[in-house]
């Protein structure tokens with residue numbers, strides 16, 4: 513007999529599979545049908561370089577502490593150990609941004625925070641750039657929220673602006689450098705968003721997970737922009753910066769100035785985390801702390817430089833072939849126009865069948881992504897060079 517309870521029907525309004533699960537499913541089917549295929553995976557943005565030596569050393573030391581009764585630790589504080597919150601606050605000083613450790617909340621991933629923040633917000637109108645990281649949309653649909661899209665396209669350089677948007681309060685998601693397009697907001701453009709948010713009483717959820725890939729003169733943190741502390745939460749991560757996709761550590765910033773009436777938004781977040789989250793493992797937080805040390809930063813920058821050289825290798829092929837693309841300069845992603853008017857899933861199949869290369873169809877990031885395709889530079893050098901050769905022959 514079936515259950516006689518109510519379920520969250522909103523789950524039937526999202527696509528049946530999460531984008532990267534759908535890709536994995538299709539690639540596995542291809543692999544089963546073609547067991548000898550030498551598949552190059554440039555789809556999901558998963559890192560391939562190992563953790564930096566200084567990070568591994570910190571993890572080992574922390575593991576030893578956990579194995580000694582004198583230094584063993586149980587539950588981690590739900591908002592993060594002070595040593596890590598303080599280290600993150602210190603990291604922001606170089607931008608330069610002043611934050612207190614209490615405004616920083618450590619978590620197990622930017623994806624979790626982006627999805628979970630919906631818990632503390634009511635039924636607001638949501639503004640989501642299109643194309644963008646699918647978690648913003650999916651998590652709001654799952655909560656039954658009304659979403660309005662702001663289209664990124666070739667004309668606006670995939671950087672939608674608030675001009676022409678009806679002035680009322682929204683929850684606005686911004687991702688810069690953008691996943692998937694690699695486009696980055698400059699200071700003036702970001703200031704326009706901050707002004708719009710402050711004037712309308714809107715909240716900006718600013719995803720800066722790719723800030724460490726910025727090499728040009730662009731803001732790394734939304735808090736570099738005047739007025740942002742009264743309207744923006746920032747979510748950042750160690751995943752891409754320090755190779756933590758499998759290690760899991762991130763943080764969200766809830767500035768003290770961010771209030772709804774008398775209530776600090778940080779109160780709701782801390783209350784949510786205290787009830788629903790038991791903290792990030794000690795070993796992982798020590799590893800994250802090491803990634804932010806001077807030596808850790810140096811080693812992380814070496815890994816980032818390696819990935820950005822991969823981006824340059826792919827970009828060179830696209831340039832040679834005259835294919836329009838964005839990204840690859842301040843971001844590990846290249847966002848290209850599908851050749852010959854193919855749809856993005858048609859191009860996905862074409863690349864997989866003809867070159868055994870996996871990428872991510874633009875339509876998976878929103879309707880405005882149709883006709884575009886994302887390649888990641890997070891592969892190994894060897895596989896990136898091989899992919900570049902195959903692309904040269906095919907395109």
Ligand code: MLT
Nearest residue numbers: 555556557558623645691
């Ligand atoms: C991506 O490929 O867009 C990312 O790896 C997804 C993520 O960070 O969750």
